[in-house]
Amino acid sequence: MLQERSVVLIGAGNVATGLGCALHRRGIPVSQVFSRTQESARALAEKIGAEAVSSWELLRNDADLYIVSLPDEVMTREVSRIAKGREHALLVHTAGSVPMQVWEGYTARYGVLYPLQTFSKAREIDLSRVPLFIEANSPQDTLFLREWASELSEQVYEADSDQRKALHLSAVFACNFVNHLYAIADEWLESHGLPFEALLPLIDETARKVHTLSPRQAQAGPAVRHDEATIQVHLKALEGLPEWQQLYERLSRDIQDMDREKQNTLII
C-alpha cells in the first residue's frame, strides 16, 4: 500500500538526503526531487532513482505526499507556491521550530514529519532507529502519517508544535552545542600537540552513560565535586582565551547550581 503512494521531496539538503536515502532503502519510490540548485537536486535524485527539478514550474502536481525540507525561511517564504495546485495532497515539512500552522490558509491537508536526528550527507543514518514526531491537521492524516512513518522508523510519536519546538531546543543543547564543546576540546588538544582521538572513548562513554543514569546522576568532574583547586588551574590555563574561560566558569557555576537544587529537592 505504502509503495503505491507517490512521494515528492522538496529540498536536497542534509535532512532531505537522509530521508530520501532511507525511503529508497525501504523500497518506497520518490518520484521527484526539487531543489533550487539543479546540482543538488541531481545529486540526491541520482542516488534514489528520482527525477531532478530545480524550477517550481516543473514540480509535479500529482503526488500523494510532499515532504518539504527547505531552510526554515525559504519554506516560510515559498509556502504558497508549494501549496498551490496541490490541495489534494498531504504536505508536510520537517522543521523542528516551524509551527504546523505555517500551512494554514494555503492548503487543505497538511502536517509535519520531524526526525529527531542530526543528518549530514557524509553519513548514512539508520532511520529505523530515529524517533519521528508527526502532526497533521486531521485525524485521518494523522493516522495516515503514523502508518506511513512506521514503515520507516520503529519510533513514531505524535507531538504538537509546542512539543516539537521543545524537542528541537533540547536537541540544540544535546547535539549542536555538545558538538561545539567537542570542537573546543579538539582545538585545545591540537594546540598542545595531542590528538583528538584520545578523547573518543570518553566521548562515547559520556553518551552511553545517560542510557542508564539520568544526566544529573551521571554528572562528574571538578565543578560537581567542588574541586576549586582544579577549577582554578583550568581557569588559569584558559587565561589567553577569555571566551572559553568565561564559558568554563559559567558552565561550572551552572553545574553547581543544578546540583544544589537537586540536594534541596532531596532534603525537602
Next chain:
Amino acid sequence: MLQERSVVLIGAGNVATGLGCALHRRGIPVSQVFSRTQESARALAEKIGAEAVSSWELLRNDADLYIVSLPDEVMTREVSRIAKGREHALLVHTAGSVPMQVWEGYTARYGVLYPLQTFSKAREIDLSRVPLFIEANSPQDTLFLREWASELSEQVYEADSDQRKALHLSAVFACNFVNHLYAIADEWLESHGLPFEALLPLIDETARKVHTLSPRQAQAGPAVRHDEATIQVHLKALEGLPEWQQLYERLSRDIQDMDREKQNTLII
C-alpha cells in the same frame, strides 16, 4: 611477572573502583585498599579480594606499586604521609591536573597513571579501551609503568604534566560540560512532558559522528546555518530562564565565531 608485583590502592572512589575492578578482572591482585572511610574501603576491597584499611598506620609498607586516587587536595595534603617509609616503591597518582612534581622531595620513585575516562561505581568500564597516560621520574620506571599499564589497556601513552593538564581540561569540556548540556535538555523536555529517551539516538549519533568527521566538519544546527529566525524562537522560549538563555546565546555566537575563523583559514 606483572602478577608478582604487589599493588596497593589508596582511595576507594570512582577512579579507584574502576581501576581496582579492572585489575581484578585481569588477574592482577591488589593486596590492600585504603580509604579514610572504612565502609568505602571495605566495599571496594570485598569486590576485588583485598584487605580493607582506613587508618594510615595500617597501610602496608612492602608493596611494589601504590596507586593513589584520592581527591586532589587530600592527595596533596597527605603526600608526605603516603611516601614515608615507602621510598623503595613506585608511587603514582591518577589525577589529571596535579603535576608529577607533587611527589618531589618526598620519595625517590614516583609518577602518574592517568586514565582518560569517566568512572562511576554504578558502571563497569572496559579499561582495555581506555587511554592511559603515564609519566615517571626515571626512564626505568617509565618503562616499567608502560609495560605494566599495557597489560590493562591497549592504549598507553606518555604525557608530561602539561599535556596531562591539557587532556584533563579538554575532558572537562567533552565530558563534564557535555553531560551538563544533556542535563539541561533533560530538564527542558521534562518540563514539556517529554521523555529524555527520545534524545538518545541523537546523542549517540552526535558522539559517533566525530569518529569520522572533525567536530568542526560535524557542526550542524541553527547557529552555524545562521538561521536567525530559529535562534530567536529558541531565545524567546528560554525567556523565563535567563541563565540558559545567555548560555544559548554565548554558545551560538561562539559556534559562529569558530565557523568564521574556519572560513578565513580556507580563504587564506
